[in-house]
Amino acid sequence: MSDASHGKKNKKNKQLEQFRSDDNGKKMTTDQGVKVSEDEFSLKAGERGPTLMEDFHFREKMTHFDHERIPERAVHARGFAAHGEFQVYESMKEYTKAGFLQDPSVKTPVFVRFSTVAGSKGSGETVRDARGFATKFYTEEGNYDLVGNNIPVFFIQDAIKFPDLVHALKPEPHNEMPQAATAHDTFWDFVANNQEAAHMVMWAMSDRAIPRSFRMMEGFGVHTFRLVNEQGEAHFVKFHWKPVLGTHSLVWDEAQKINGKNPDFHRGDLYQSIEDGDFPEYELGVQIIKEEDEFNLDFDILDPTKLWPEEDVPVKLIGKMTLNRNVDNVFAETEQVAFHPGNVVPGIDFSNDPLLQGRLFSYTDTQLIRLGGPNFHELPINRPVCPYHNNQRDGYGRMTINKGPVSYHNNSLADNTPATSSEEEGGYVHYQEKVEGRKVRKRSESFKDHFSQATLFWNSMSEPEKQHIISAFSFELGKVGSKSVQQQNVDMFANVSLDLAKAVADNIGVDHPQGGGSDVTKSSPALSQKNTKKNPSTRKVAVLVGEGFDGTEVSSVLAALKVEGVIPEIISEKLGNVKGSDNIEFTADHTFLTVDSVLFDAVYAVGGSKVSDRFHQDAMYFIDEAFRHFKPLGATHEGKKWLKKADLVNSKGVVLGDDSSEFASNFSKAIASHRFWDRQLI
Numbered sequence: 001m002s003d004a005s006h007g008k009k010n011k012k013n014k015q016l017e018q019f020r021s022d023d024n025g026k027k028m029t030t031d032q033g034v035k036v037s038e039d040e041f042s043l044k045a046g047e048r049g050p051t052l053m054e055d056f057h058f059r060e061k062m063t064h065f066d067h068e069r070i071p072e073r074a075v076h077a078r079g080f081a082a083h084g085e086f087q088v089y090e091s092m093k094e095y096t097k098a099g100f101l102q103d104p105s106v107k108t109p110v111f112v113r114f115s116t117v118a119g120s121k122g123s124g125e126t127v128r129d130a131r132g133f134a135t136k137f138y139t140e141e142g143n144y145d146l147v148g149n150n151i152p153v154f155f156i157q158d159a160i161k162f163p164d165l166v167h168a169l170k171p172e173p174h175n176e177m178p179q180a181a182t183a184h185d186t187f188w189d190f191v192a193n194n195q196e197a198a199h200m201v202m203w204a205m206s207d208r209a210i211p212r213s214f215r216m217m218e219g220f221g222v223h224t225f226r227l228v229n230e231q232g233e234a235h236f237v238k239f240h241w242k243p244v245l246g247t248h249s250l251v252w253d254e255a256q257k258i259n260g261k262n263p264d265f266h267r268g269d270l271y272q273s274i275e276d277g278d279f280p281e282y283e284l285g286v287q288i289i290k291e292e293d294e295f296n297l298d299f300d301i302l303d304p305t306k307l308w309p310e311e312d313v314p315v316k317l318i319g320k321m322t323l324n325r326n327v328d329n330v331f332a333e334t335e336q337v338a339f340h341p342g343n344v345v346p347g348i349d350f351s352n353d354p355l356l357q358g359r360l361f362s363y364t365d366t367q368l369i370r371l372g373g374p375n376f377h378e379l380p381i382n383r384p385v386c387p388y389h390n391n392q393r394d395g396y397g398r399m400t401i402n403k404g405p406v407s408y409h410n411n412s413l414a415d416n417t418p419a420t421s422s423e424e425e426g427g428y429v430h431y432q433e434k435v436e437g438r439k440v441r442k443r444s445e446s447f448k449d450h451f452s453q454a455t456l457f458w459n460s461m462s463e464p465e466k467q468h469i470i471s472a473f474s475f476e477l478g479k480v481g482s483k484s485v486q487q488q489n490v491d492m493f494a495n496v497s498l499d500l501a502k503a504v505a506d507n508i509g510v511d512h513p514q515g516g517g518s519d520v521t522k523s524s525p526a527l528s529q530k531n532t533k534k535n536p537s538t539r540k541v542a543v544l545v546g547e548g549f550d551g552t553e554v555s556s557v558l559a560a561l562k563v564e565g566v567i568p569e570i571i572s573e574k575l576g577n578v579k580g581s582d583n584i585e586f587t588a589d590h591t592f593l594t595v596d597s598v599l600f601d602a603v604y605a606v607g608g609s610k611v612s613d614r615f616h617q618d619a620m621y622f623i624d625e626a627f628r629h630f631k632p633l634g635a636t637h638e639g640k641k642w643l644k645k646a647d648l649v650n651s652k653g654v655v656l657g658d659d660s661s662e663f664a665s666n667f668s669k670a671i672a673s674h675r676f677w678d679r680q681l682i
């Protein structure tokens with residue numbers, strides 16, 4: 001609560017307050033403010049007679065309803081957002097004059113929208129896909145948007161190919177299948193015939209594409225940008241978001257089941273964490289390269305299919321973002337927010353990455369149709385918190401009432417205002433990069449190595465991560481109908497790793513590749529999730545409790561787990577109270593009917609002296625499934641019988657005990673480990 005009452009005092013929130021409306025307890029009126037006397041029956045000529053056009057309330061209600069939908073985003077349609085704040089750790093003056101990166105005492109309001117890329121607005125959230133990670137900083141110098149993804153590279157090198165990529169990955173046009181999935185012919189046909197996709201495809205087939213939570217994934221600005229300081233000196237920069245809870249993923253089988261059990265899994269997780277005060281936190285990181293070192297790496301820093309290995313160019317953590325407030329209205333805020341990689345502030349500038357340059361065109365263009373005209377910057381969520389004045393006028397839905405006759409520049413009637421600002425006064429002056437060249441439709445030779453970093457990524461994976469990638473390729477290509485496309489992909493990925501290509505070829509029944517192989521031996525440990533942070537905080541544990549459980553002991557285990565930040569939820573035979581010894585009762589949050597093991601991070605089997613056969617059976621299934629998804633299992637008292645019966649007691653990540661404090665501490669360590677990959681793979 002200390003945190004500025006969850007960001008309620010910040011400038012953006014105060015601005016939004018002017019637009020909020022609470023209908024609770026109010027009288028109903030028309031949009032014109034006329035009180036409504038009847039809202040259930042339309043106006044008719046006689047009880048059984050025709051409805052009359054003069055029923056203005058009916059007309060208004062129906063017309064508004066008829067126009068309620070707007071086009072969904074062409075990509076990133078399925079998203080969820082939250083408000084928060086960003087604070088820099090120390091002044092970044094040396095590199096940038098951006099005002100919000102100067103003063104550690106300043107909290108800059110932010111709005112962050114997470115999304116999947118391929119699926120429609122109503123699609124499942126735990127699909128295999130990149131995730132959007134778009135942040136709007138409402139700075140005193142205007143809005144700065146860092147419109148990133150959770151994967152640091154992209155499928156293509158030139159924006160002109162984006163429509164092709166998206167046509168290939170969206171559902172196929174003749175039958176609109178499959179929804180929110182790349183496991184189909186056109187996507188893989190695109191990959192094999194546009195081999196610059198190799199590196200990002202490796203990420204998309206890895207665990208990164210099935211995050212456990214929006215709170216547990218990294219974010220990347222992807223492109224190389226520029227930071228420019230007060231002296232006009234520029235540095236190249238890549239932006240990173242590092243989740244404080246570490247980077248963690250689901251298991252593919254689990255991810256698919258979650259989509260059935262709870263298609264709102266990721267938004268529910270984000271929403272509830274914020275409601276519970278477990279505010280998601282991310283550190284902002286920068287990798288910086290001096291202008292004169294532009295050509296010192298073994299790839300082109302303008303190529304968006306390349307990352308800068310953290311071991312070569314360290315990530316400097318420069319600040320922290322905390323998401324501390326849910327939206328009041330998803331349509332008004334999350335749906336109407338308009339991000340744009342071209343929304344920059346003085347001190348942040350572009351590079352010649354051809355993918356970035358093309359994005360600068362696309363976002364406003366798509367928003368013009370999605371949000372219905374050129375005034376979407378006036379929507380409350382998109383407004384800057386600093387004043388804005390210019391000669392833009394009119395258009396659909398214009399809200400600002402610009403006074404006076406003058407709407408042009410230069411003028412004398414208004415003293416030539418609104419006036420431009422010099423660089424010293426804070427005017428945005430584009431970095432004066434010297435550019436020379438012929439007009440050509442070409443790709444630079446320096447962009448032509450598509451495989452070295454794909455192999456770097458492969459080399460950096462732990463053995464279980466490699467197995468997951470092989471399985472993902474085998475799943476996706478296994479769904480492809482064309483033998484030729486399957487073979488082309490196996491042949492292509494042989495350039496990344498022969499082991500990978502052969503394993504996939506065997507799984508999908510095509511020939512081993514003819515050539516291939518890579519001589520890249522380098523790896524980047526920072527890319528493996530094995531090396532991420534481990535923390536039990538906010539992990540959800542299913543506590544399987546039956547009538548007659550040991551009241552005192554189990555209560556003390558749960559209390560100890562809560563101290564570690566773990567969130568236990570009670571599953572019992574029916575909702576309501578479940579009685580244990582020592583007059584202790586728990587309230588069941590769920591039954592086996594309402595939840596499933598895939599919705600939890602770990603299982604604590606407690607049991608009870610009086611459980612029914614049915615409960616026993618359901619618990620065995622629940623535990624077995626959690627085990628197959630490599631989840632930590634804990635058991636005390638009668639619960640141990642279940643694990644013994646399933647023959648799991650000697651497996652990794654299975655914690656048994658009777659001493660409640662020792663058990664709680666061991667179990668909490670196991671929960672922090674996230675998953676136990678060295679169990680037998682299923």
Ligand code: HDE
Pocket residue numbers: 073074075076079113114115131132133134147148149154158159160162220221222223337338339355356358359362363364366367
């Ligand atoms: Fe986007 N992208 N994109 N993109 N993108 C959109 O803009 C586009 C790219 C990203 O939550 C669209 O308002 C082109 C890379 C996010 O509202 C559209 C190219 C990265 C979001 C568009 C790219 C992104 C979008 C669709 C290749 C990571 C969701 C709706 C040149 C750095 C933002 C919209 C939100 C959304 C175009 C590639 C991130 C069509 C042309 C690379 C997070 O304008």
